Amino acid sequence: MTKRSSKETALAAGDAWSRYWASRTLHSCPCAFSGNYDDEIREFWLGFFGDLPDGARVLDIGTGNGAVAFLACDAARQSDRTFHVEGIDAAEIHPAEAARQHGIDASQVVFSSRTACEQTGYPDARFDAVSSQYAVEYSRVADTLAEIARILKPGGRAGFILHHKDSEALATTRAEIRAFDFLRDEAALVVPSRRLLKRLGYARNPQDLAKRLQEPESKRLRAEIEALIGKVGQFAGENPQAAFAQAIALQVARILNGVGTNGPAAAMESLRILEDEMAAHRARLEAIRKAAQDATDLDRFCETARAVGLLPSAPAELRRAGRELLGWTLSASRAT
Ligand SMILES: C[S@@+](CC[C@H](N)C(=O)[O-])C[C@H]1O[C@@H](n2cnc3c(N)ncnc32)[C@H](O)[C@@H]1O
Numbered sequence: 001m002t003k004r005s006s007k008e009t010a011l012a013a014g015d016a017w018s019r020y021w022a023s024r025t026l027h028s029c030p031c032a033f034s035g036n037y038d039d040e041i042r043e044f045w046l047g048f049f050g051d052l053p054d055g056a057r058v059l060d061i062g063t064g065n066g067a068v069a070f071l072a073c074d075a076a077r078q079s080d081r082t083f084h085v086e087g088i089d090a091a092e093i094h095p096a097e098a099a100r101q102h103g104i105d106a107s108q109v110v111f112s113s114r115t116a117c118e119q120t121g122y123p124d125a126r127f128d129a130v131s132s133q134y135a136v137e138y139s140r141v142a143d144t145l146a147e148i149a150r151i152l153k154p155g156g157r158a159g160f161i162l163h164h165k166d167s168e169a170l171a172t173t174r175a176e177i178r179a180f181d182f183l184r185d186e187a188a189l190v191v192p193s194r195r196l197l198k199r200l201g202y203a204r205n206p207q208d209l210a211k212r213l214q215e216p217e218s219k220r221l222r223a224e225i226e227a228l229i230g231k232v233g234q235f236a237g238e239n240p241q242a243a244f245a246q247a248i249a250l251q252v253a254r255i256l257n258g259v260g261t262n263g264p265a266a267a268m269e270s271l272r273i274l275e276d277e278m279a280a281h282r283a284r285l286e287a288i289r290k291a292a293q294d295a296t297d298l299d300r301f302c303e304t305a306r307a308v309g310l311l312p313s314a315p316a317e318l319r320r321a322g323r324e325l326l327g328w329t330l331s332a333s334r335a336t
Contacts, residue, residue: 006143010116014090016283026098027067048159049075056083056128061117062135063087066095069109088115118143125153133161137291146308152334160330163292167325173288179242180282187228189252196221200264309335
């Protein structure tokens with residue numbers, strides 16, 4: 001098998017995120033922040049961007065729907081300056097629509113989808129600052145840090161917020177992965193649902209469909225599915241962080257209940273879409289789990305940064321109100 005380039009790997013990984021950003025969510029922590037990031041995360045970025053000179057060029061990598069790029073614009077406005085802000089992401093992104101929902105003017109930022117941070121295509125020494133929030137750690141870090149060093153001006157700065165292995169977000173991620181394991185290993189609802197829909201798919205007309213629904217095998221499959229839905233409900237009750245498992249079970253139930261009205265083919269298609277969404281959600285969770293850093297990982301990160309000509313600061317833990325762990329912060333400047 002041929003080895004994939006950094007860029008190919010990045011674009012393939014971006015596919016799972018494309019679905020997420022298509023929902024027009026502004027950022028990747030919608031449960032924790034209703035508008036754009038606030039509190040300590042906002043403060044960190046306003047501090048980082050706040051020192052930049054008028055006319056500075058800023059690039060936000062792994063920008064998603066642009067949350068940090070918009071914070072760079074806020075920092076410019078607060079200090080009465082103008083920055084030229086760009087945002088890139090390996091996924092297909094929708095920042096304009098996400099921004100509109102929050103009354104943000106997205107026209108101040110130039111966004112590019114399907115652009116890997118390992119290979120941005122920008123000329124050397126283009127930017128005064130590069131930001132990355134919960135992004136660089138998903139990429140091939142050595143390649144991305146080398147790329148950042150290349151596109152930063154001498155003396156330019158990079159700012160990072162990175163996933164922390166002990167953060168609340170990672171605890172939730174692990175709980176959600178357990179829920180997906182449960183849905184796969186102990187309550188595999190989709191399997192009997194597909195079997196049932198396949199049987200019903202042979203129906204020649206609505207009368208035949210009604211008859212097939214009453215056949216003993218159909219009834220047995222429905223009973224099996226109902227028992228599994230009950231099992232998922234109990235699991236979700238005992239694991240509040242995995243409540244989405246119940247939402248999935250209810251969606252399966254809705255699809256099956258609609259079979260009389262919508263027909264088996266439409267139900268089968270809805271089930272396929274649901275399965276695709278579940279697979280993309282799980283892929284994102286696995287990526288987050290893999291991306292999260294502990295102190296040793298960060299030592300390695302700093303060593304790699306030094307090797308490509310970046311001078312990193314000491315990493316620090318970022319906490320909300322001194323308690324909830326949000327991640328690591330780190331900055332680095334390009335040697336002059
Ligand atoms: C957790 S989201 C963070 C989004 C945004 N920075 C935020 O804080 O809301 C991670 C983002 O990094 C992007 N990403 C992952 N690997 C990438 C790569 N190699 N190049 C560019 N973007 C990448 C994903 O597509 C995703 O949009």
